[in-house]
Amino acid sequence: MTKTSKAELISKDLVRRGFRSVNPTVIYSFMQAAGLTNDHLIGCFRYQDCCVDAETITTKAKKKRTRVINNFSAILKAN
Incomplete structure (x- = not known):
């Protein structure tokens, strides 16, 4: 899995606020690195x-x- 609905919502919000290069995959990767999501089986x-x-x-x-x-x-x- 490379993105979730939450990552998509965050991405859309950041784009709306003027951020660039914040597609859902980038946001989801950040969420993984920050420990906000548990992808372990x-x-x-x-x-x-x-x-x-x-x-x-x-x-x-x-x-x-x-x-x-x-x-x-x-x-x-x-x-």
């Missing part, structure tokens, strides 16, 4: 590791988001 030894890593990052991001929202709420209540 289920039987691959790296597949499960990548899933665990992604879940860990998601959990940390949710905790941070909750903390930021709580801090923001406290600031609003103080004013």
Whole structure:
């Protein structure tokens, strides 16, 4: 697979904003390199590791988001 519907949407948006050389294949390659997509086959030894890593990052991001929202709420209540 060299592109996805998400890569196509991002590509179209970037072109609309004036970027060049950002076709869906380029965007998908970036997504792979940045770890935004897991292309490993289920039987691959790296597949499960990548899933665990992604879940860990998601959990940390949710905790941070909750903390930021709580801090923001406290600031609003103080004013």
